[in-house]
Amino acid sequence: MPLNIHATQQPQSHETLYVSTPYHFNPDIRENRENPVMTLTSLLSLLMLLWTGPLPNGPLPNGPDTLSGTIYDAETLRPLHGAHIMVPNLQYTTSSGADGSFALVRPDCPCRILITMTGYKTLEMDPAQFTGTPVAVYLEPRAGLLSEVVIRSAPVPDASPRSYTNSSLESTEQFMQRLNGLSMIKRANYAWEPSLRGMSDSRVNVLIDGVTMVSACVDRMDPVTSYVETENLEKVDVSMGNISFENGNRPGGSVNLITARPGFDAGFYGEVDAGYQHNGNVQKYRVMSGYSNQRNALQAAFTLRDAGNFTAGGGERLGLSGYTKMNLKVDAGRDFAGGSRRWFTWIGDLALDAGYPALIMDTDKARSHLISYEHEWRNPGSLISLLRVKPYHTRIDHWMSDYNRDVTTRDVMPGMYMPMSGKTRTTGIRLESTLISGRHLVRATMNLHRLNAFADMLMEPVDEQVSPMYLINIGDAVLNNAYVSADHSWLMSPAWSLNTGLALDLSGRSLNDPVAADLLSIEFPDASTGRFIAAANWKAGLQYQSDEAWGISLNLSGGSRLPSHIESYGYYIYNPLDDLFYFGNPGLKNEQSTQVNLSGFLNGDDRLYGIEASLFVNHIRNYIGGRATGDLFAAYTNYDAALYAGGEAAGYLNPWPSFGLTFGLAGVYAQNLHLDEPLPMIPPLEAHFGLEWRVGSLTLAAQVRHAAVQRRIASATTLETPSEAFTVIDVRGTWNLRPDIQLRAGIENIADTRYTEHTSPGNFPSPGRNAQAQILIRF
Numbered sequence: 001m002p003l004n005i006h007a008t009q010q011p012q013s014h015e016t017l018y019v020s021t022p023y024h025f026n027p028d029i030r031e032n033r034e035n036p037v038m039t040l041t042s043l044l045s046l047l048m049l050l051w052t053g054p055l056p057n058g059p060l061p062n063g064p065d066t067l068s069g070t071i072y073d074a075e076t077l078r079p080l081h082g083a084h085i086m087v088p089n090l091q092y093t094t095s096s097g098a099d100g101s102f103a104l105v106r107p108d109c110p111c112r113i114l115i116t117m118t119g120y121k122t123l124e125m126d127p128a129q130f131t132g133t134p135v136a137v138y139l140e141p142r143a144g145l146l147s148e149v150v151i152r153s154a155p156v157p158d159a160s161p162r163s164y165t166n167s168s169l170e171s172t173e174q175f176m177q178r179l180n181g182l183s184m185i186k187r188a189n190y191a192w193e194p195s196l197r198g199m200s201d202s203r204v205n206v207l208i209d210g211v212t213m214v215s216a217c218v219d220r221m222d223p224v225t226s227y228v229e230t231e232n233l234e235k236v237d238v239s240m241g242n243i244s245f246e247n248g249n250r251p252g253g254s255v256n257l258i259t260a261r262p263g264f265d266a267g268f269y270g271e272v273d274a275g276y277q278h279n280g281n282v283q284k285y286r287v288m289s290g291y292s293n294q295r296n297a298l299q300a301a302f303t304l305r306d307a308g309n310f311t312a313g314g315g316e317r318l319g320l321s322g323y324t325k326m327n328l329k330v331d332a333g334r335d336f337a338g339g340s341r342r343w344f345t346w347i348g349d350l351a352l353d354a355g356y357p358a359l360i361m362d363t364d365k366a367r368s369h370l371i372s373y374e375h376e377w378r379n380p381g382s383l384i385s386l387l388r389v390k391p392y393h394t395r396i397d398h399w400m401s402d403y404n405r406d407v408t409t410r411d412v413m414p415g416m417y418m419p420m421s422g423k424t425r426t427t428g429i430r431l432e433s434t435l436i437s438g439r440h441l442v443r444a445t446m447n448l449h450r451l452n453a454f455a456d457m458l459m460e461p462v463d464e465q466v467s468p469m470y471l472i473n474i475g476d477a478v479l480n481n482a483y484v485s486a487d488h489s490w491l492m493s494p495a496w497s498l499n500t501g502l503a504l505d506l507s508g509r510s511l512n513d514p515v516a517a518d519l520l521s522i523e524f525p526d527a528s529t530g531r532f533i534a535a536a537n538w539k540a541g542l543q544y545q546s547d548e549a550w551g552i553s554l555n556l557s558g559g560s561r562l563p564s565h566i567e568s569y570g571y572y573i574y575n576p577l578d579d580l581f582y583f584g585n586p587g588l589k590n591e592q593s594t595q596v597n598l599s600g601f602l603n604g605d606d607r608l609y610g611i612e613a614s615l616f617v618n619h620i621r622n623y624i625g626g627r628a629t630g631d632l633f634a635a636y637t638n639y640d641a642a643l644y645a646g647g648e649a650a651g652y653l654n655p656w657p658s659f660g661l662t663f664g665l666a667g668v669y670a671q672n673l674h675l676d677e678p679l680p681m682i683p684p685l686e687a688h689f690g691l692e693w694r695v696g697s698l699t700l701a702a703q704v705r706h707a708a709v710q711r712r713i714a715s716a717t718t719l720e721t722p723s724e725a726f727t728v729i730d731v732r733g734t735w736n737l738r739p740d741i742q743l744r745a746g747i748e749n750i751a752d753t754r755y756t757e758h759t760s761p762g763n764f765p766s767p768g769r770n771a772q773a774q775i776l777i778r779f
C-alpha cells in the first residue's frame, strides 16, 4: 500500500550527517567509538560548537514510528527542495519541503531507504541510521556543465548532459575535449595533453585519484592523462582557473582523473569488450573481472590497444602514427565497520613503438606504475564527515629515439641520432578532510611529495668515424614539495554564500648531479641550483542562488606558481614549436596570477533546459616563457606580464524525455604584454552542438564541432602559423541487445574533413573518417 507523508517544518539542527556515497555506513556506535579518529573528532566538534554557537533543538525527533531529517546540497549546504525519499519494496515515498525537511513512517522491514534528486547522486541509507534528532542528509551534486565529465557504465535517463557512458569508443581525451574551455594538444594519435583556457603543462595540475604524477618525457610526449584508460574512469573533475584549491593551485586549473572502484557484495562478475576502428586498423580488447562480498572487494582490469598508421582527412596516410599500449589496474578494498574503508590500487601502463608525427622522434617504450594505499573514514555522527589518508608512489620510465627517422635531411641537428631517456619518481602522502558544522563547510587538503627527475641523451653521428656525445638533460633534480590548503564555505542565508580559501606551496629543490649543476651555473652564474621557494594563494567568492532556478557567483583570487623542474633545471631540451634548444633557469621567479571569474546558471522547470556561462580575466606577472639567446638556443625567463581573458557557455534542452540537445561555446584572448604579441598555442573560438535520441534500447547521438580561424599567433617566441576554421561531424549509436550485451558503432569525421588543431605542433593533422564498432559483454 503506497503511503505519502508530507514534509513538516524542521529547524536546521542536526547531530548526524550523511553524505551521499555509493555505499552505506554501519550505524554501530560502539564500532565508531573504537575508531581512533573519534577522539580528534570529538575535540574538534567541541571547538566547532564554540565557533558556531549552540544548536537549537529540533521538535520532531526520530522515533520508533517516524524517520525525519533535512536534505542539503553537500557542496553549497543549501537545503534541497523536492528530493524523493523512498523505500523501494514497500513503495513508501515522500519528498522534501522548501526547507529540505522530510518525515516518513518508519518501515518495519530490513530494507533500504533511497534518497534521490535530479542532478544529485542517489544516497542509500539504513533505517537504523535515523535515531535521535532529525538527521542531516547531504547529497553530492552530479556533473556541472562546465566542470565535470562523469563516465557511467550505463546510460542514465536523468543524467546531466556532461555525463557519458563508459566502454564507449572514445578515448579519455575525446571525452574531455567536449568540455568547453578545454582543448587538446596533439603530438600523436594518442597521449593528448589537456589545455585549459589556453594554458597547459605546468600551468595545469593533472592528477590521478588526487595523486601527483609527473611526466618523464622532456618533450611532453607523455602527459599524465595517457597513463589511465577511459574504461577505468568514473569521472574527470575539471576546475578552470584557480577557484578550486583541492587539487593544487595552478593558474589554468586542475584535472583530476577519478578511477572507478569495485562495489561490495557483488559476488563474482566481469566484463569483456572488443572494439575495432577502421582508420589505422585500431584494435582494442579489455577484460575486467572481480569478486566481492560484504567486507572485501578485489578487481582487475586489463586493456590492450594496438593501432597502425592512420589516415588524415582527404586521404593522406601519416607514417609513424601507430602505437601499442597495455594497461592493468588492480583494486583491493576492505570495508570496516564504522564507515572506514581501505583501498590498495595499482595502475601499470606500458606503451611500445608509439609514433609522434608532430615531433622529431618517437617513443620506443614508456612504462609507468602508480601504487596507492588509501584509508578513508566517513564519520556520519561527527563534525569531520570525511577523512582520507593516502600514501602513494609513482614511477615513469621513458625511452625515445629518432632511429626510425631519416636524420640526414632534417633541419635540426642533421646527421645525428639523438636517443633520449627520462624518468620521474614521486613519493608522497595526501590528506583530505571535510568538516561540516551548521552552515559552515571546511575542506582541508595536504599533499606532501618528493619528486625525483632525471633525463639524458646521446648524440650519435650517422658518420661512425665521429664519436658520440653524452648529455644530461635533467641532472637528478630533487624537489621536496608541500601543498596545504583550506577552503571554507559559509551559507550566510538561504540565498547567499561566501567562499574563502588559503593555500600554501613550499618547495625545497636541488640539482644533485654535479656536472649538470656546473653546466647550468655557466649559463646562469648568479643563480644557485639549490633553493627553497614558497608561494601563497588566496581566494574569495560570493554566490547568490535562488532555488535551483538561477544563480550567479563572483570569484577573485591571487595565486603564485612555482617554476617546474624543467623550467628550473632543464638543459639542452629541444622545443619543436620554435626549433630551439632550451635551458632551464634556476633563478626564475614565481608566476603571479590575479583572476576574476564571473559565472551564472539558469535552469528551466523539470530540467527542460539549462544554461551555464563563465567569464574570466587572468593577469599574470612574471610570466615564464622562452626567450631566444641565439640562433639555436633559448632560455626560460620571466616576462613582465601576460593577460588571458575569455569565457565559456554551455547549455541543454530536453524537449521530450527521449530527445536532448546540447551546445557549448568557448573562447580565449591571450597576449604577452611584455612583447606586445599574442601568446602561443591559444585555441581559437570553438562551438559544439550535439543531439541525442533514445528509442527503446537504442541510443543515437550526433556531435558537430566547429573551430574558428586562429590568426592571433606568436612570432617573437614561437614559430607559429595561423590555422584555418574547420567543422567535424561525428555520429554514434548504442544498442542494448540484452541487459548483458551491448553493441556500439559510430563514424567520426563523417565528411572526411582534413583539419589541424591550432594547439597541435607542426600543423599535425587529425584523423579523417573513422568507422568503428564495439561489443561489450557483462557477466
Ligand SMILES: [Cu+2]
Pocket (backbone or CB within 6 Å): 217, 218, 219, 220, 221, 222, 362, 363, 398, 399, 400
Ligand atoms: Cu619522449
